[in-house]
Amino acid sequence: MQIESPPVDYQRQQPTAERRGLILVHTGNGKGKSTAAFGLALRAHGRGKAVKIYQFMKVPSARFGEHRMFEQLGVPIEGLGDGFSWKSRDLEHSAQLARDGWTRAAATIAAGEHFLVVLDEIMYPLRYGWLPLEQVLSALRERPSHVHVVLTGRNAPQELIELADTVTEMTMVKHHFKAGVPAQRGIED
Amino acid sequence: MQIESPPVDYQRQQPTAERRGLILVHTGNGKGKSTAAFGLALRAHGRGKAVKIYQFMKVPSARFGEHRMFEQLGVPIEGLGDGFSWKSRDLEHSAQLARDGWTRAAATIAAGEHFLVVLDEIMYPLRYGWLPLEQVLSALRERPSHVHVVLTGRNAPQELIELADTVTEMTMVKHHFKAGVPAQRGIED
Numbered sequence: 001m002q003i004e005s006p007p008v009d010y011q012r013q014q015p016t017a018e019r020r021g022l023i024l025v026h027t028g029n030g031k032g033k034s035t036a037a038f039g040l041a042l043r044a045h046g047r048g049k050a051v052k053i054y055q056f057m058k059v060p061s062a063r064f065g066e067h068r069m070f071e072q073l074g075v076p077i078e079g080l081g082d083g084f085s086w087k088s089r090d091l092e093h094s095a096q097l098a099r100d101g102w103t104r105a106a107a108t109i110a111a112g113e114h115f116l117v118v119l120d121e122i123m124y125p126l127r128y129g130w131l132p133l134e135q136v137l138s139a140l141r142e143r144p145s146h147v148h149v150v151l152t153g154r155n156a157p158q159e160l161i162e163l164a165d166t167v168t169e170m171t172m173v174k175h176h177f178k179a180g181v182p183a184q185r186g187i188e189d
Numbered sequence: 190m191q192i193e194s195p196p197v198d199y200q201r202q203q204p205t206a207e208r209r210g211l212i213l214v215h216t217g218n219g220k221g222k223s224t225a226a227f228g229l230a231l232r233a234h235g236r237g238k239a240v241k242i243y244q245f246m247k248v249p250s251a252r253f254g255e256h257r258m259f260e261q262l263g264v265p266i267e268g269l270g271d272g273f274s275w276k277s278r279d280l281e282h283s284a285q286l287a288r289d290g291w292t293r294a295a296a297t298i299a300a301g302e303h304f305l306v307v308l309d310e311i312m313y314p315l316r317y318g319w320l321p322l323e324q325v326l327s328a329l330r331e332r333p334s335h336v337h338v339v340l341t342g343r344n345a346p347q348e349l350i351e352l353a354d355t356v357t358e359m360t361m362v363k364h365h366f367k368a369g370v371p372a373q374r375g376i377e378d
Contacts, residue, residue, distance in 0.1 A: 022370065022373060024376075032225030035225040035232065036221030036228060037228070038231055038232070040376060042228070042259075043224065043253065043376070044376065046254030046257035064232065068235035069231045069234060069235040161362065166365045168219040168220045168360065169360040170225075170360075173214075173216075174356040175355050181209065184208060184209075185236060186236040
């Protein structure tokens with residue numbers, strides 16, 4: 001039987017190898033960008049690390065399954081937006097919320113008190129021009145070296161991909177919505 | 190400003206649309222296959238749904254971050270394997286563990302008492318020939334219609350992709366291991 005080499009996930013390097021915070025990007029048009037970030041948050045919290053999750057496109061009052069669980073676990077998860085913008089008719093308000101939210105997230109990253117900071121759906125405000133990309137890149141470059149940051153959303157800017165340590169593209173091979181099967185509570189939210 | 194159409198994640202269909210269990214596959218060589226499954230499990234549990242996680246390549250005593258958290262939340266997570274097989278010299282023993290584990294997982298799926306069953310890293314035993322693919326496909330086809338099943342691992346067999354409702358390929362665009370940065374506790378495990 002042919003046994004392939006181990007996946008990178010389970011390679012273990014020399015104990016002298018570098019330990020430092022990573023910039024991880026989850027992008028692409030497929031499922032799993034945010035849920036994988038939540039899984040990382042769960043894992044880090046399970047290791048006793050401080051975690052903070054910011055969601056740029058969720059309202060502060062969001063009570064999806066993940067919010068209920070993270071609250072129960074004591075992991076702060078904060079909606080910074082007003083929901084997805086095509087529902088909003090006041091785009092200037094959405095833009096202001098994104099900028100205010102970014103100020104908070106940037107301060108958390110800079111403070112260095114968290115092992116992991118998740119910036120969920122930050123690609124939307126970046127793409128809409130609500131947040132200047134250069135500000136975000138600077139905050140990442142200048143962060144305390146032990147802080148891991150996960151950024152999610154479709155169409156990650158090329159400069160961010162270049163700066164990142166690890167970039168995963170979630171590609172939709174097949175999707176049940178396309179076959180007429182609707183969103184399922186507990187799966188999609 | 191050009192506002193694109195909403196991502197499929199947030200489309201909402203008519204309330205009359207079909208509600209049923211889905212088969213979701215996370216495959217590809219990138220990060221996030223298992224963590225996205227954990228995020229789904231977290232979300233479903235947050236909605237008050239019964240969830241069970243089987244891990245085909247983890248030992249029963251695994252105490253990674255996710256195990257600590259799911260135990261705290263009361264989500265059963267069960268390692269069925271003996272770790273990754275290239276560490277094992279007794280492949281027949283590994284194969285037997287996979288078959289025994291599959292028997293348990295198949296019974297859970299068939300019983301219909303869980304909203305979501307995760308079969309983490311099941312692609313390994315399928316690929317090694319430890320589990321007959323046809324048995325797994327049959328169990329999925331014949332499951333109670335409300336049961337969602339998530340299957341993870343590289344190189345999902347084509348027949349499984351065809352049967353699945355939703356397939357996401359996690360593609361490694363860039364990985365920190367390649368740049369010599371080692372596994373980081375709390376991020377990789």
